[in-house]
Amino acid sequence: MAAFAEIVRFYQSPVLSTIYRLVGGHFPEDVEDLGQDLFMKIYRSLDRFDGERGVKFSTWLFTSVKNLCYDHLRKKRLPLESIDACRDDDRAPRRQLPDDAPEPGTEVLFRELGDRIGHSVARLPVEQRTAFVLREYQSFSYDEIARMTDSSVGTVKSRVFRAKENLRSMLTDYLQAR
Amino acid sequence: MNEIIDCGTVRGEIYLFIERELPEDRLRGIAAHIGDCERCREYESRVSDFESVLDRWDAPAPSAGFVEAVIERVAQHERNRRGTFRLQALVWGVRGMLHSTLRIPLPMGIAAAAILVLSVSLNFVLIRPARPTPSGVDGGNPPVVMVPGPSHVTSTGDATAAGGVLGEPRFPLFQPDIYRIANTVINRKNPVGQSTDVEKK
Numbered sequence: 610m611a612a613f614a615e616i617v618r619f620y621q622s623p624v625l626s627t628i629y630r631l632v633g634g635h636f637p638e639d640v641e642d643l644g645q646d647l648f649m650k651i652y653r654s655l656d657r658f659d660g661e662r663g664v665k666f667s668t669w670l671f672t673s674v675k676n677l678c679y680d681h682l683r684k685k686r687l688p689l690e691s692i693d694a695c696r697d698d699d700r701a702p703r704r705q706l707p708d709d710a711p712e713p714g715t716e717v718l719f720r721e722l723g724d725r726i727g728h729s730v731a732r733l734p735v736e737q738r739t740a741f742v743l744r745e746y747q748s749f750s751y752d753e754i755a756r757m758t759d760s761s762v763g764t765v766k767s768r769v770f771r772a773k774e775n776l777r778s779m780l781t782d783y784l785q786a787r
Numbered sequence: 788m789n790e791i792i793d794c795g796t797v798r799g800e801i802y803l804f805i806e807r808e809l810p811e812d813r814l815r816g817i818a819a820h821i822g823d824c825e826r827c828r829e830y831e832s833r834v835s836d837f838e839s840v841l842d843r844w845d846a847p848a849p850s851a852g853f854v855e856a857v858i859e860r861v862a863q864h865e866r867n868r869r870g871t872f873r874l875q876a877l878v879w880g881v882r883g884m885l886h887s888t889l890r891i892p893l894p895m896g897i898a899a900a901a902i903l904v905l906s907v908s909l910n911f912v913l914i915r916p917a918r919p920t921p922s923g924v925d926g927g928n929p930p931v932v933m934v935p936g937p938s939h940v941t942s943t944g945d946a947t948a949a950g951g952v953l954g955e956p957r958f959p960l961f962q963p964d965i966y967r968i969a970n971t972v973i974n975r976k977n978p979v980g981q982s983t984d985v986e987k988k
Contacts, residue, residue, distance in 0.1 A: 610861065617857050625853070626846030633846070641850060648857045649864065719843050726844040745841055751808070766803065773802055777837045784837060 613655075617648050620667075623747060624648075624674055630742045631678040634731025636685065647677050664756075671747065672757040675739055682735060722783065729779040733772050740765050741772035792820040797827045801834050 625644045633640050650673060658669050730738055739758060743749045744765075751769075755762045777784070797817055803809050804817045821827045882893045891899070 610858065610865075613861060614854060614858050617854050621849045621853055625849045629846040630844075640847075641853060641856075644849070644853065645857050645860060649860055652861050652864070722840065723844045726841065730844070746844075746846075770799075770802055773837070776841075777834070780837070780840065784833070784840065 613652055620670060627674050627742060627747060628678060630730065630746060631738060632681055634727055643677060643681060647674060668753050668756055671743065675757055725780065725783060729776050733775055737768045737772035740768035744769050792816040794824060794827055797821065798830065801831060805835060805838060
């Protein structure tokens with residue numbers, strides 16, 4: 610039990626931040642509950658993890674994170690939408706940078722920018738979002754992401770590329786205003 | 788081998804170029820092209836700006852009691868698992884005993900146990916006699932067996948002058964025996980002709 614507590618303590622931050630980035634844009638209130646569910650699932654299936662087969666624990670753990678998030682989105686009947694569908698979706702409020710925003714470099718502007726990025730990422734198709742988040746914020750290699758998502762390395766590279774291009778397009782007005 | 792890198796290649800591989808995720812000769816080729824091409828240089832600059840902006844998206848820190856909440860759930864899971872295991876062990880034990888020793892299938896064994904429990908319960912509910920009251924009125928004093936003392940025994944067998952009291956029998960099934968024993972004791976203590984039966988009220 611103490612050993613498992615150490616695992617939870619060590620991984621709580623990357624796991625929760627990944628869940629937040631994958632589903633938090635739609636269901637921020639569910640993030641910690643999902644985190645608890647995830648660690649319970651890991652505890653129950655620890656005996657199935659075989660480190661000698663060349664799979665890293667973190668790869669195994671984040672595969673579960675990805676699966677849990679996908680299940681949650683399906684359970685909530687959230688369409689794993691395409692970027693085109695997102696663009697036509699006006700239900701989600703779009704944040705605008707305040708006109709009286711402080712000069713760039715201040716904390717407020719960064720927080721506003723962070724919210725803006727989060728909102729844009731939430732509008733990405735879920736497979737692009739997953740590949741992008743795992744690569745950009747958890748620094749997994751393309752090969753590891755390919756294993757986690759059961760795809761080829763080329764597919765993962767393509768998803769990350771398209772995710773970034775879509776995000777860059779969504780954040781154009783901010784990037785031009787800098 | 789020197790590859791020809793055009794603007795399309797740079798745009799398609801710009802993120803991998805920034806991440807240094809390309810083979811060395813490819814990296815050199817793209818870097819050379821960017822050095823020569825003004826448009827690609829601007830493009831690379833915009834993409835680098837965008838990459839630096841992505842770091843601004845912070846996730847909230849876990850709440851203070853997150854680890855404790857997970858461990859509590861794990862402990863609860865363990866308690867449930869142990870309880871289930873004990874029950875399972877009991878079932879398997881009973882099943883093994885019934886099957887290997889008595890050659891009785893488990894459902895039959897359960898049915899027999901249920902009948903046994905039911906019959907014992909029914910004994911208390913149905914076989915127990917109604918409580919008699921001295922006045923014959925329900926709700927009177929609890930029934931007692933009056934055992935008259937030798938000096939107060941009358942020829943009429945007046946039990947109201949009792950010297951000793953046997954309390955209410957705890958096991959109604961054996962109540963007749965208690966009456967019989969009480970009478971035997973009394974008759975033994977009193978000479979013939981002065982004996983009396985204990986009245987069953």
